[in-house]
Amino acid sequence: xxxxxxxxxxxxxxxxxxxxxxxxxxxxxxxxxxxxxxxxxxxxxxxxxxxxxxxxxxxxxxxxxxxxxxxxxxxxxxxxxxxxxxxxxxxxxxxxxxxxxxxxxxxxxxxxxxxxxxxxxxxxxxxxxxxxxxxxxxxxxxxxxxxxxxxxxxxxxxxxxxxxxxxxxxxxxxxxxxxxxxxxxxxxxxxxxxxxxxxxxxxxxxxxxxxxxxxxxxxxxxxxxxxxxxxxxxxxxxxxxxxxxxxxxxxxxxxxxxxxxxxxxxxxxxxxxxxxxxxxxxxxxxxxxxx
Ligand SMILES: C[S@@+](CC[C@H](N)C(=O)[O-])C[C@H]1O[C@@H](n2cnc3c(N)ncnc32)[C@H](O)[C@@H]1O
Numbered sequence: 001x002x003x004x005x006x007x008x009x010x011x012x013x014x015x016x017x018x019x020x021x022x023x024x025x026x027x028x029x030x031x032x033x034x035x036x037x038x039x040x041x042x043x044x045x046x047x048x049x050x051x052x053x054x055x056x057x058x059x060x061x062x063x064x065x066x067x068x069x070x071x072x073x074x075x076x077x078x079x080x081x082x083x084x085x086x087x088x089x090x091x092x093x094x095x096x097x098x099x100x101x102x103x104x105x106x107x108x109x110x111x112x113x114x115x116x117x118x119x120x121x122x123x124x125x126x127x128x129x130x131x132x133x134x135x136x137x138x139x140x141x142x143x144x145x146x147x148x149x150x151x152x153x154x155x156x157x158x159x160x161x162x163x164x165x166x167x168x169x170x171x172x173x174x175x176x177x178x179x180x181x182x183x184x185x186x187x188x189x190x191x192x193x194x195x196x197x198x199x200x201x202x203x204x205x206x207x208x209x210x211x212x213x214x215x216x217x218x219x220x221x222x223x224x225x226x227x228x229x230x231x232x233x234x235x236x237x238x239x240x241x242x243x244x245x246x247x248x249x250x251x252x253x254x255x256x257x258x259x260x261x262x263x264x265x266x267x268x269x270x271x272x273x274x275x276x277x278x279x280x281x282x283x284x285x286x287x288x289x290x291x
Contacts, residue, residue, distance in 0.1 A: 036241070036243065036250050038074075039076070040073075041079065041273040043148060044076065044080055046269035047080055048083050048084075049269055051087045053259075054144040056089060056143070057087060057088045058088070058089070058091075058092070058144070060092045060145065060147040060148070060164070060174070061147075061150070062156065063094065063148070063149065063150045063151055064076075064093035064094055065077075065096075065097055077107065081111060081119070088117075092133050094124075096125050096126070105121060126160060127159065131163065134164075134167050139167070139168075140171075144172070145175065146177070147164055148177045149161065149178045151181075153181045153201075154192065158200070158202055161176065161178065161230070162203065165226075165231070165256075172259055173231070173258050175257040175262060176226070176255070177254075177255055178226075178253070179252075179254075180218070180222055180237075180251055182219065215249060216252075220237070226254060232257060233257070234255075234257050234258070235256040236255050236263055237255075238254075240253055
């Protein structure tokens with residue numbers, strides 16, 4: 001079981017993101033940090049809580065293959081497919097790596113038969129293939145849609161983020177969970193020889209402004225872009241920590257949504273997903289799973 005850090009450990013200083021004077025809902029300080037091992041559980045818990053508000057949903061996973069082979073409990077796409085009640089009805093999963101794509105094929109093959117569900121798999125570069133999904137217009141304005149952008153470092157082009165954010169014209173925008181590397185970002189930036197990779201990731205040629213910036217400030221800058229450039233009503237950064245070095249932020253999950261409940265439910269999911277053994281209360285009163 002993950003050790004609970006002492007109250008004076010530095011992760012406590014990372015949050016809360018209480019942004020006085022902003023219109024979006026405020027959330028309370030976090031009681032515990034979340035470990036990298038539990039990031040898939042965070043997404044799963046959030047969707048489970050949120051489905052009690054929407055009662056339906058569509059899930060897009062742009063980097064859907066499993067990061068840790070042989071660790072299915074840490075695989076977001078698998079956990080999300082298994083969320084109960086089975087109110088998520090449409091799944092669009094992208095993966096570039098052929099072997100990992102094959103694992104998605106197997107994952108789909110092992111799902112219980114269900115005519116009410118669609119699980120579409122896209123092999124190849126999501127930055128190219130996302131247009132096929134969006135151009136097909138299979139996602140309607142009213143469908144609550146959640147998109148996981150779990151890149152390792154620079155794989156997700158800003159243009160892909162923009163296309164997703166601008167897809168809906170009237171309804172609430174597609175909700176995004178965007179992973180931003182923190183611990184290794186600066187080193188990775190300086191190590192990239194082909195600078196067009198950075199330009200595509202950042203979506204502009206002023207990515208140099210991030211060089212030398214503290215990781216939390218980089219995350220703030222991305223948060224700012226989600227709000228000002230992409231127009232999300234709420235964007236918050238949620239630190240994901242290294243379990244062996246409390247206080248060390250591995251990456252930030254930047255959660256953007258137009259729904260006023262979104263940060264509140266994320267706060268709840270974060271507290272819930274905190275322990276690897278899931279010993280915390282799973283269901284809130286009135287939220288019991290259906291048989
Ligand atoms: C960080 S892992 C995703 C982890 C996964 N969300 C999980 O819960 O285990 C990133 C995945 O994206 C894939 N990938 C990298 N670049 C990609 C691209 N351009 N398009 C689609 N998939 C890509 C990698 O092969 C890898 O499987």
